[in-house]
Amino acid sequence: MKSVDLLVIGSGPAGSRAARDGAAAGFSTVLAESGFPGGTCLNTGCIPTKFLLGSTRLLPLLETQKKYRTASGDVLFNLSALQARKDRFVQGSRAGLERQLAEAGVTLLRGKAVFTGPQSVRVSPAGGEKEVSLSFARCILAAGSVPASFPGLRPDGQTVLSSAGVLNLKEAPESLLIIGAGAIGLELGEFFHRLGTKILLVEGLPQILPAEDPDVGDLLQRHFRREGWIIHTGKRIASVTTADGASRLVFESGEELAASLSLLAVGRRANTAGLGTEAAGLALRPNGSLETDETLRCAENIYAVGDCNGRTLLAHAADHQARYAVAHAAGRVGAPYSPPPVPSCLYGSVEVMRVGPTEKELARNQEAYELSRAMLAENPIAQSSGQAQGFVKMLWTGSRLRAVCAVGHDVSHLAGASALLVEKQARRNAPLPVFFAHPTLDEALESAMTAATENGGAGSPE
Amino acid sequence: MKSVDLLVIGSGPAGSRAARDGAAAGFSTVLAESGFPGGTCLNTGCIPTKFLLGSTRLLPLLETQKKYRTASGDVLFNLSALQARKDRFVQGSRAGLERQLAEAGVTLLRGKAVFTGPQSVRVSPAGGEKEVSLSFARCILAAGSVPASFPGLRPDGQTVLSSAGVLNLKEAPESLLIIGAGAIGLELGEFFHRLGTKILLVEGLPQILPAEDPDVGDLLQRHFRREGWIIHTGKRIASVTTADGASRLVFESGEELAASLSLLAVGRRANTAGLGTEAAGLALRPNGSLETDETLRCAENIYAVGDCNGRTLLAHAADHQARYAVAHAAGRVGAPYSPPPVPSCLYGSVEVMRVGPTEKELARNQEAYELSRAMLAENPIAQSSGQAQGFVKMLWTGSRLRAVCAVGHDVSHLAGASALLVEKQARRNAPLPVFFAHPTLDEALESAMTAATENGGAGSPE
Numbered sequence: 001m002k003s004v005d006l007l008v009i010g011s012g013p014a015g016s017r018a019a020r021d022g023a024a025a026g027f028s029t030v031l032a033e034s035g036f037p038g039g040t041c042l043n044t045g046c047i048p049t050k051f052l053l054g055s056t057r058l059l060p061l062l063e064t065q066k067k068y069r070t071a072s073g074d075v076l077f078n079l080s081a082l083q084a085r086k087d088r089f090v091q092g093s094r095a096g097l098e099r100q101l102a103e104a105g106v107t108l109l110r111g112k113a114v115f116t117g118p119q120s121v122r123v124s125p126a127g128g129e130k131e132v133s134l135s136f137a138r139c140i141l142a143a144g145s146v147p148a149s150f151p152g153l154r155p156d157g158q159t160v161l162s163s164a165g166v167l168n169l170k171e172a173p174e175s176l177l178i179i180g181a182g183a184i185g186l187e188l189g190e191f192f193h194r195l196g197t198k199i200l201l202v203e204g205l206p207q208i209l210p211a212e213d214p215d216v217g218d219l220l221q222r223h224f225r226r227e228g229w230i231i232h233t234g235k236r237i238a239s240v241t242t243a244d245g246a247s248r249l250v251f252e253s254g255e256e257l258a259a260s261l262s263l264l265a266v267g268r269r270a271n272t273a274g275l276g277t278e279a280a281g282l283a284l285r286p287n288g289s290l291e292t293d294e295t296l297r298c299a300e301n302i303y304a305v306g307d308c309n310g311r312t313l314l315a316h317a318a319d320h321q322a323r324y325a326v327a328h329a330a331g332r333v334g335a336p337y338s339p340p341p342v343p344s345c346l347y348g349s350v351e352v353m354r355v356g357p358t359e360k361e362l363a364r365n366q367e368a369y370e371l372s373r374a375m376l377a378e379n380p381i382a383q384s385s386g387q388a389q390g391f392v393k394m395l396w397t398g399s400r401l402r403a404v405c406a407v408g409h410d411v412s413h414l415a416g417a418s419a420l421l422v423e424k425q426a427r428r429n430a431p432l433p434v435f436f437a438h439p440t441l442d443e444a445l446e447s448a449m450t451a452a453t454e455n456g457g458a459g460s461p462e
Numbered sequence: 463m464k465s466v467d468l469l470v471i472g473s474g475p476a477g478s479r480a481a482r483d484g485a486a487a488g489f490s491t492v493l494a495e496s497g498f499p500g501g502t503c504l505n506t507g508c509i510p511t512k513f514l515l516g517s518t519r520l521l522p523l524l525e526t527q528k529k530y531r532t533a534s535g536d537v538l539f540n541l542s543a544l545q546a547r548k549d550r551f552v553q554g555s556r557a558g559l560e561r562q563l564a565e566a567g568v569t570l571l572r573g574k575a576v577f578t579g580p581q582s583v584r585v586s587p588a589g590g591e592k593e594v595s596l597s598f599a600r601c602i603l604a605a606g607s608v609p610a611s612f613p614g615l616r617p618d619g620q621t622v623l624s625s626a627g628v629l630n631l632k633e634a635p636e637s638l639l640i641i642g643a644g645a646i647g648l649e650l651g652e653f654f655h656r657l658g659t660k661i662l663l664v665e666g667l668p669q670i671l672p673a674e675d676p677d678v679g680d681l682l683q684r685h686f687r688r689e690g691w692i693i694h695t696g697k698r699i700a701s702v703t704t705a706d707g708a709s710r711l712v713f714e715s716g717e718e719l720a721a722s723l724s725l726l727a728v729g730r731r732a733n734t735a736g737l738g739t740e741a742a743g744l745a746l747r748p749n750g751s752l753e754t755d756e757t758l759r760c761a762e763n764i765y766a767v768g769d770c771n772g773r774t775l776l777a778h779a780a781d782h783q784a785r786y787a788v789a790h791a792a793g794r795v796g797a798p799y800s801p802p803p804v805p806s807c808l809y810g811s812v813e814v815m816r817v818g819p820t821e822k823e824l825a826r827n828q829e830a831y832e833l834s835r836a837m838l839a840e841n842p843i844a845q846s847s848g849q850a851q852g853f854v855k856m857l858w859t860g861s862r863l864r865a866v867c868a869v870g871h872d873v874s875h876l877a878g879a880s881a882l883l884v885e886k887q888a889r890r891n892a893p894l895p896v897f898f899a900h901p902t903l904d905e906a907l908e909s910a911m912t913a914a915t916e917n918g919g920a921g922s923p924e
Contacts, residue, residue, distance in 0.1 A: 070517060073535060435802055436778065436877070
């Protein structure tokens with residue numbers, strides 16, 4: 001049996017980072033990947049979604065100008081040409097990743113890895129080639145996640161699709177029923193809306209984008225309704241099935257909805273099924289994610305990083321965890337894993353960006369906070385494209401900046417500066433640490449920093 | 463004669479900030495403005511230019527998708543409708559500014575202020591109303607700047623226009639001859655190019671955007687040439703005049719160019735003529751700007767801030783100087799004025815952003831530096847809109863981040879994060895201070911921070 005210093009399972013943002021860093025640290029490194037190199041993010045997640053949104057982002061700008069009668073004309077997108085460009089981009093990125101791995105000295109093994117013991121796996125290639133058995137000194141498990149499904153809510157191969165299925169449509173459906181108003185549902189809804197698809201959005205919780213505060217969800221909901229979306233929140237769903245060639249949703253109340261296709265975007269679960277975790281002695285939570293200790297280990301010699309440990313289902317968080325795991329395995333760090341605040345972005349015409357906790361989270365922890373806010377309508381760059389709805393909100397604890405949240409056009413671009421301001425724990429009512437250029441969208445950060453306190457959370461639980 | 467604690471002359475970014483801060487500091491404050499409140503920036507400068515660019519920014523995005531055959535269709539802009547919206551926006555912003563000044567307790571005096579002594583002025587209203595004489599304990603002079611002109615290069619009221627004239631055109635000219643390839647010329651050229659105007663660009667220096675390094679100028683020049691612009695650099699101009707209803711440019715070599723209209727954008731000079739600076743005992747440099755000491759004073763009790771002191775002709779620099787001047791006048795700071803690095807942005811389809819010195823400037827000071835670079839083609843968000851030319855360049859001195867410069871689509875959005883990274887003097891080869899979200903354009907900053915050193919300036923003079 002071949003023996004390696006480091007086995008990495010999964011080649012998404014966590015796994016490919018871990019493999020490259022591991023090889024750079026001097027470990028003989030094998031990376032096992034059962035699907036396409038790059039994982040969900042590159043192949044069926046963030047990257048193809050943002051590519052489709054980026055390619056069509058002129059459309060809401062055009063609609064705005066037409067509303068103002070400053071522009072006229074019509075634009076038609078060719079979905080199959082867009083898909084072909086997207087596929088070429090993803091294939092090119094995949095080839096680039098494979099080259100980087102090879103240059104780093106990583107051995108890429110295409111096949112499904114299954115633990116056969118606490119220090120061994122068997123890798124079965126999909127093409128029926130010979131199985132490979134490996135023993136490892138240490139392993140970084142970066143198995144990622146897959147779309148969640150529930151009884152009555154499963155892709156059926158007909159009109160009920162997962163995000164991966166919807167991302168590959170060659171024709172825009174007449175109507176699309178989206179179940180789940182998280183980032184995946186909203187971004188894909190935005191894209192198909194631009195292509196002329198009628199959007200029906202259903203969320204079981206009382207607000208859309210339920211991880212954010214109600215002011216953010218409300219603004220988004222008003223925006224999408226103005227765009228013509230039909231939105232149902234706070235209703236429990238009994239089932240989504242194909243009937244007579246179309247999708248049919250039945251609420252528990254008996255009420256029904258129908259659409260050409262439906263997208264199940266009800267969250268993701270750790271991709272740990274069939275990994276042989278029992279053979280390695282690894283403990284799974286009821287939702288399938290791996291329990292990890294404060295050093296991201298799920299066993300003495302096995303780390304679990306990225307989506308599969310259930311901490312933060314974001315590519316950049318996965319990357320950061322992978323860097324730590326390699327540094328820890330190489331003996332370069334010993335301290336517990338302690339990430340800086342993680343930015344997150346929702347893309348679209350109206351975007352959402354946040355670094356640090358929500359008001360809800362602070363209230364849940366009974367932490368008192370102050371709040372300041374700037375409206376994007378006061379920002380000349382937001383005004384310049386005619387799309388100035390939204391705001392930047394800052395939360396302060398003990399006169400230090402704790403969180404920045406923004407909703408509005410282009411606010412994903414505020415993520416880097418916001419992360420730096422939160423990391424430096426900028427002080428309330430202190431001179432600004434830097435110049436913000438005039439006019440830029442950045443100035444909305446300055447406005448929020450210097451705005452009067454709007455109201456404060458009492459720190460009482462919800 | 464009425465007497466005030468603080469007289470502010472000029473209501474642009476410097477003057478309106480100085481007046482509001484002065485009133486907040488407890489000074490009885492009069493603000494004299496001879497033109498429109500808001501100065502050049504709001505009325506005939508950055509704001510209207512960015513408004514027109516923002517309103518039409520979908521056009522290069524559409525052209526890109528059409529080139530890829532992923533979109534079809536045509537969009538026509540209505541210039542007079544755009545101008546009407548822009549004028550309404552500027553008027554609204556002006557009214558907002560007047561309201562803010564009134565709320566702050568500032569007395570706005572509409573008229574031309576002329577010094578009658580070291581502590582007195584006469585303000586002459588434009589409408590022929592009664593002159594007002596004022597004495598002041600301290601003055602903040604924020605007179606701004608006006609378009610520069612030279613013999614043979616003056617607006618003639620026919621086809622040879624200044625930026626203010628071009629900004630108010632109600633019809634796009636068939637061709638526009640732009641003299642001067644700085645930010646003003648390039649931004650207005652980009653706007654009229656989008657409306658279908660043929661652009662001819664002439665720059666006396668060897669590169670366009672001459673304040674930037676040659677790699678930036680070269681990339682822009684290739685971009686504009688691909689767009690069909692005719693560009694002449696390094697040629698001395700004898701004259702630009704109106705002949706037979708069109709603009710005619712004659713180079714010193716005798717070569718000629720013609721266009722429907724021409725825009726003189728050959729820089730700006732301090733707006734100090736007719737201010738009575740002699741009566742106040744103020745020294746002017748040969749170019750008309752005011753000499754200031756290390757506390758921004760041009761006399762014991764007179765500060766000069768913003769464009770009129772010739773330090774940095776940028777609105778946010780003016781604002782920062784005004785904050786300092788009031789704090790100094792109020793006795794809250796005594797240390798010399800020492801600004802953090804000033805970001806600057808060029809807007810357009812291909813944008814330029816810089817914080818900190820250029821390579822040229824470091825070389826001139828014989829400072830050794832290291833250089834690292836990331837190509838935007840490697841960034842998935844840049845790729846997503848199909849416009850991925852350009853790069854982020856970082857200059858390091860003594861292993862500390864000294865400057866960030868970027869050129870490419872949307873890079874103005876990197877200004878805030880870049881300013882924060884330069885201000886914190888981020889270290890080379892150190893762990894990243896924050897997470898950058900994936901995928902965002904911000905990640906190009908991370909890529910440049912972690913890229914291998916490309917080459918280093920030897921620190922020898924040019």
